[in-house]
Amino acid sequence: MPPSHKALLIWDVFKGQKTEKVLSKPASLNIVVVFIPANMTHFFQPLDLTVNGGARRFMKEKFTTRYSEEVQKQINPGNSDANSELNVNLRLTALKPPTLRGWWTCTTI
Secondary structure, eight states: OOTTOOEEEEEOOOGGGGSHHHHHHHHHTTEEEEEOOTTOHHHHOGGGTTHHHHHHHHHHHHHHHHHHHHHHHHSOTTOOOTTSOOOOOOOHHHHSOSSSTTTOOOSOO
């Protein structure tokens, strides 16, 4: 298309997308940005509810499972003394795996 041809970019109202720095890039490329009003995304971005929504739920469930498994690993069953202090490292670097390989297996969502 010729450089004078306009394009349309439809975004939701995510605050990070509404900064001058972000909005200046599409404007420099002759792209018109339109924001979908709050609570109207499902009308204009149906994949958010179907494909993307399912993927987000799946990943959240897997992360929650992984998170709780890591906390359980850090709790030493030998320290069952009620007066002892329990210290569990909740930093994400300790709880998240270094890579996603081997963390979960998925054939379907």
